[in-house]
Amino acid sequence: MRVLGIESSCDETGVALYDSERGLLSHALFSQVAMHADYGGVVPELASRDHVRKLLPLCEEVLSRAELDLSSVDAIAYTAGPGLIGALMVGGSFAHALAFALDVPVLGVHHMEGHLLAPMLEPQPPEFPFVALLVSGGHTQLVKVDGIGRYTLLGESVDDAAGEAFDKAAKMLELGYPGGPQVAALAEQGVPGRFVFPRPMTDRPGLAFSFSGLKTFTLNTVNAAKADGSWSDQTRADIALAFETAVVETLAIKCRRALQETGCRRLVVAGGVSANRHLRKVLSEQMGKVQGEVFYARPEFCTDNGAMIAYAGCQRLQAGQRDGDRIWAVPRWPMAELPPLDALCEDGLREPSN
Amino acid sequence: MKINNGVDGMAWGDWETLADADATEAWGAALGRACGNGAVVYLFGDLGAGKTTLCRGLLHGLGHQGNVKSPTYTLVEPYEDIRPRVYHFDLYRLADPEELEFMGIRDYFSGEHLCLVEWPQRGQGLLPSADCEVELQVVGTHRQLRCRACTREGKSIVMRMQQAVRTS
Numbered sequence: 001m002r003v004l005g006i007e008s009s010c011d012e013t014g015v016a017l018y019d020s021e022r023g024l025l026s027h028a029l030f031s032q033v034a035m036h037a038d039y040g041g042v043v044p045e046l047a048s049r050d051h052v053r054k055l056l057p058l059c060e061e062v063l064s065r066a067e068l069d070l071s072s073v074d075a076i077a078y079t080a081g082p083g084l085i086g087a088l089m090v091g092g093s094f095a096h097a098l099a100f101a102l103d104v105p106v107l108g109v110h111h112m113e114g115h116l117l118a119p120m121l122e123p124q125p126p127e128f129p130f131v132a133l134l135v136s137g138g139h140t141q142l143v144k145v146d147g148i149g150r151y152t153l154l155g156e157s158v159d160d161a162a163g164e165a166f167d168k169a170a171k172m173l174e175l176g177y178p179g180g181p182q183v184a185a186l187a188e189q190g191v192p193g194r195f196v197f198p199r200p201m202t203d204r205p206g207l208a209f210s211f212s213g214l215k216t217f218t219l220n221t222v223n224a225a226k227a228d229g230s231w232s233d234q235t236r237a238d239i240a241l242a243f244e245t246a247v248v249e250t251l252a253i254k255c256r257r258a259l260q261e262t263g264c265r266r267l268v269v270a271g272g273v274s275a276n277r278h279l280r281k282v283l284s285e286q287m288g289k290v291q292g293e294v295f296y297a298r299p300e301f302c303t304d305n306g307a308m309i310a311y312a313g314c315q316r317l318q319a320g321q322r323d324g325d326r327i328w329a330v331p332r333w334p335m336a337e338l339p340p341l342d343a344l345c346e347d348g349l350r351e352p353s354n
Numbered sequence: 355m356k357i358n359n360g361v362d363g364m365a366w367g368d369w370e371t372l373a374d375a376d377a378t379e380a381w382g383a384a385l386g387r388a389c390g391n392g393a394v395v396y397l398f399g400d401l402g403a404g405k406t407t408l409c410r411g412l413l414h415g416l417g418h419q420g421n422v423k424s425p426t427y428t429l430v431e432p433y434e435d436i437r438p439r440v441y442h443f444d445l446y447r448l449a450d451p452e453e454l455e456f457m458g459i460r461d462y463f464s465g466e467h468l469c470l471v472e473w474p475q476r477g478q479g480l481l482p483s484a485d486c487e488v489e490l491q492v493v494g495t496h497r498q499l500r501c502r503a504c505t506r507e508g509k510s511i512v513m514r515m516q517q518a519v520r521t522s
Contacts, residue, residue: 010427082428084428084429085457137427138427138428156421157421157423158421158422158423159406159410159421159422159423159424160423160424160426161423161424161427164424164426164427168401168402171401172401172402212406212407212424213375215401215402216375216402218402219401219402219492220492220494220495223492223494224495331428332428
């Protein structure tokens with residue numbers, strides 16, 4: 001089955017073509033980061049308007065790179081949520097209109113399931129079961145994965161997501177958007193040990209995260225440096241390193257606990273923050289010590305993309321799951337509510353019919 | 355905790371010190387109790403000043419059981435498990451107030467709901483006016499807060515808070 005995947009939940013417009021026999025055929029991405037950088041973050045309606053402009057050319061590009069045309073598309077998958085409502089509606093309308101015209105099945109899939117399954121596009125994909133750490137601008141979650149659609153939430157952030165904390169720390173350190181890569185780059189110049197930040201919620205049992213306190217700690221440290229005259233490029237870099245180290249070690253500690261609690265030996269790390277090199281290094285060392293394995297998507301598939309949506313959609317469409325006439329756009333959608341692969345779903349994944 | 359405000363209730367009250375995040379949450383809980391029938395509350399203050407912390411205290415005070423996540427990426431987080439229903443907005447990333455129309459802003463501000471709005475200045479012109487305003491600021495490692503009423507309803511909210519403090 002050849003599935004066209006469409007991602008438009010937030011910043012990026014992504015389109016990809018995935019073939020269940022031959023794997024990923026082609027993919028294309030148009031990032032709106034340059035446009036949003038002027039505003040210091042995601043601007044919801046600017047995002048949805050720009051998805052309109054980008055979807056059709058991206059779709060054509062993906063087909064021409066694969067040397068195929070629309071008649072070779074067997075099914076269509078799009079991101080139905082979670083995300084910004086205006087942005088989701090653009091992708092959903094596009095997917096449903098195209099599916100109607102081509103008379104092929106269409107399915108609205110879960111954005112975070114896409115991220116979770118993105119490592120399946122790599123040459124050595126993980127086997128089920130595994131523990132997944134999902135870390136992005138909007139999410140920080142640990143999930144036990146027993147199979148597609150069989151998810152148990154182990155813990156999540158009670159306030160800010162890790163990626164959001166990076167964005168806010170970047171703002172305090174007078175850096176631009178997106179904050180993660182810029183804080184990481186600045187941290188490379190930092191001297192370890194000059195500042196030590198707390199590891200929130202690691203001193204008590206449990207798998208919940210909290211990054212709001214780290215934001216306050218960063219702000220206090222920045223203000224103290226400005227007040228005592230020690231604010232300089234070196235100080236900024238030292239704070240960036242202390243902040244990044246605190247986030248990375250907190251994530252690593254919680255991953256170790258989640259693996260112990262579930263008895264899993266495989267860890268999958270997905271979402272934008274999973275591209276962070278410092279995080280990868282710490283997690284690889286940690287998994288090496290316990291003879292476990294850690295899996296990532298390639299860096300370009302850590303952030304939002306169409307390939308993960310085409311892949312996730314293909315698994316479910318092949319199992320016979322599909323939308324009815326209804327276009328799904330679900331801004332808030334807990335992943336644990338997704339139906340398993342063997343559930344009968346003829347009107348979308350939101351409400352399985354059995 | 356003390357609730358100070360000007361002679362007519364409409365001027366800014368004095369700054370009061372919030373020692374830590376727990377104090378900010380306690381202030382939020384008191385505000386929630388005083389806003390029994392819904393209201394529009396604007397929250398001013400820089401990144402990290404404690405706006406979301408105050409909202410967390412308010413929501414837990416009204417009986418919300420779960421997490422209170424920052425609405426920075428979603429623009430609005432609804433809390434429909436409590437009464438009054440609470441809608442927590444963060445307009446930090448709004449570029450143009452007109453974008454509020456695309457969100458269906460009018461549906462949220464029905465009068466029966468409690469709407470908490472962080473960064474209301476980004477929605478100027480289209481955002482319904484506030485019943486009361488709260489401003490937070492960072493001073494060293496602690497926070498300061500002041501509030502004022504903007505409408506008659508806001509005035510009763512502030513008065514209810516003052517009474518609650520007197521009887522506590």
